[in-house]
Amino acid sequence: MSQAESLKNSYIDWLKKELIFTDVEDGYISISTPFVDNNYDNIELFAKFVSKSQIEVTDFGETLFNLEDNGLKITKRSKNIYRLFENTLNDFGIEYNSNTEALSITTDVRRFPTAKNRLLQAIMRINDLLYLSKENVNATFNDILSSFLIDNEILFSPNVEIVGKNGISSHFDFSIPLPAGKDRLIKTAARPNDVNQAKVFNFDVRETSNTRDSKYVLLLNDSNNAIRDQMKMNALVGLDDNLAEVIGFEKIQNDPSLLVAS
Numbered sequence: 001m002s003q004a005e006s007l008k009n010s011y012i013d014w015l016k017k018e019l020i021f022t023d024v025e026d027g028y029i030s031i032s033t034p035f036v037d038n039n040y041d042n043i044e045l046f047a048k049f050v051s052k053s054q055i056e057v058t059d060f061g062e063t064l065f066n067l068e069d070n071g072l073k074i075t076k077r078s079k080n081i082y083r084l085f086e087n088t089l090n091d092f093g094i095e096y097n098s099n100t101e102a103l104s105i106t107t108d109v110r111r112f113p114t115a116k117n118r119l120l121q122a123i124m125r126i127n128d129l130l131y132l133s134k135e136n137v138n139a140t141f142n143d144i145l146s147s148f149l150i151d152n153e154i155l156f157s158p159n160v161e162i163v164g165k166n167g168i169s170s171h172f173d174f175s176i177p178l179p180a181g182k183d184r185l186i187k188t189a190a191r192p193n194d195v196n197q198a199k200v201f202n203f204d205v206r207e208t209s210n211t212r213d214s215k216y217v218l219l220l221n222d223s224n225n226a227i228r229d230q231m232k233m234n235a236l237v238g239l240d241d242n243l244a245e246v247i248g249f250e251k252i253q254n255d256p257s258l259l260v261a262s
Contacts, residue, residue: 018042031057033120035196037066038127045119047112055112058104063123065101072130074101081129084140091159092122092171114169121171121200128190141190141221142173145249149174152256160185164207172204176259178215184259185214192220192227192248198234205244215243217259222248 018034024046031045047057064074076082089096095104103123107115132140142158149156160175162185174186187204189197201218209216218235220227232246252258 038130053108056106057119058102061101088125092118094122124196162208165210170204170208183214186217186219188219190221192222192225193231201235218246220248
């Protein structure tokens with residue numbers, strides 16, 4: 001077995017072991033994921049059948065509770081942060097209960113894997129609001145990148161969902177058309193060393209690359225911090241160099257053509 005294959009198998013085994021389903025009270029199933037929140041605790045979701053064919057997945061309000069515990073209260077009084085919060089809900093199709101502060105999504109059983117992934121990625125994006133508020137940022141990294149693409153006359157589509165080999169839908173922040181009918185699928189990370197985003201990127205590339213003739217990029221906001229080698233390793237483990245790459249926004253700013261080169 002090659003070293004690359006060994007790393008690939010190790011990564012997949014880790015993902016399977018760390019995704020733990022447990023029956024809990026009131027008919028709920030606890031789903032402990034390998035992704036961590038701002039307190040470095042594993043993000044936990046809860047699923048429950050609301051009918052024979054429908055299932056609800058929720059965080060029971062833990063995401064916003066943890067943000068408030070870290071000093072960030074999501075409220076309409078903070079217009080900018082609340083706008084970014086609502087944008088994330090809309091991007092991922094997430095429901096928000098203002099009374100319980102729960103984030104949830106209800107879907108049919110066949111689409112459960114996709115719904116779980118969408119809620120999980122929305123939670124990780126919302127957790128980034130703590131970082132944005134501390135940095136006094138008025139726009140998300142995706143807002144900045146959108147403006148950059150428009151200014152440089154680069155065609156793109158935002159918020160693209162790709163159905164993978166197992167029927168699971170993966171979310172990419174941008175799709176940029178390339179020659180010969182290909183496209184460049186971009187996932188972004190506002191924090192250049194966010195290990196969660198590295199893991200998600202690796203999973204999504206594996207899930208969709210057999211059904212999509214694309215090039216994949218994890219684009220990191222390295223304006224204030226350098227990208228660590230460990231970040232690249234987590235994102236690219238087991239992936240071909242010609243298929244996926246990790247790149248910093250500073251490099252793209254110096255040479256926008258990198259996003260459209262085939």
